[in-house]
Amino acid sequence: MKIAHLLMILLANSAWGFNFIAGKIGAELFQPLFFTALRFLFLLLLMLPWLKPAPGYMKPLLRVAFLLGVLHFAMVFIGLNAGGDIASIAITTQLYVPFSAILASVFLREKISFVSIFSITLAFGGVMIIGFDPIVFNHLDAILWVAGAAFVMAVATILMRQCPNLGVFRLQAWIALVALPSLLLLSSIFESGQIQILSEVDILDFWTPLYSAVGASIIGHGIVYYLLGRYPVSKITPLLLPTPIIATFLGVLFFGDSLGWKMIMGGSMTLLGVLMLVKQPEVKDNGSSG
16 A cells, blocks of 8 residues: 555544544533534535435435434434543444444345454453443443444445445535434434524634534545545455544543553454454355345
């Protein structure tokens, strides 16, 4: 891989890692659902040129947009706001990989090897150990929210196979369009004081939803989509594992998070399980039509 592409991977990991910091600050300042809505407002404004129909793929596209935009991101930011440390949240998000493998096995009839089963068990076992860390134990609701978000992302990943080659920016545009009104409605039901918040916050405080839109969605996903057009998935996916490590370091730096041995051990198990899983070669059914 070219040095320039490796630097792009580092930038994508850093952009996603810092998104946990921006998300935690923003969710506490604006409230989680309202913050997520603001995030998608900025994203929609930036992605308007790519908001084009996808003939023949609109139904699965709208399903994916709802799952990712409304459920996945809302649950992640609710989890960040629920407390705990950045490390436990960032590592738990990686459960979408084993969740995806399980769903692909059940619904797409993809074969799953013994090594994959071991990898999935290792990843989930690591998150269970994290949950028993004293730092995390008092905020288990945060872990449950983020684990739910990982499952939703896995479902969306399976559904995305029904609408291939749409392009990352068109997908982001539709996610934003579907998510914005839905999240504003949910925020009006479950949260309060949005107008007061907007009247009291400094304009500079809007860097958090703006960064989440630009850094995570446009820069992070844009880079990965660009590189996936040049390298196989099996080569790119393992290179994205530094994201929770970077997020953990930033959590210590910005919020003074402390890392107990259970966090380190559980995090290592989860990331190792995910790495083993994404490095597994695809097992094809000899009887498939390809």
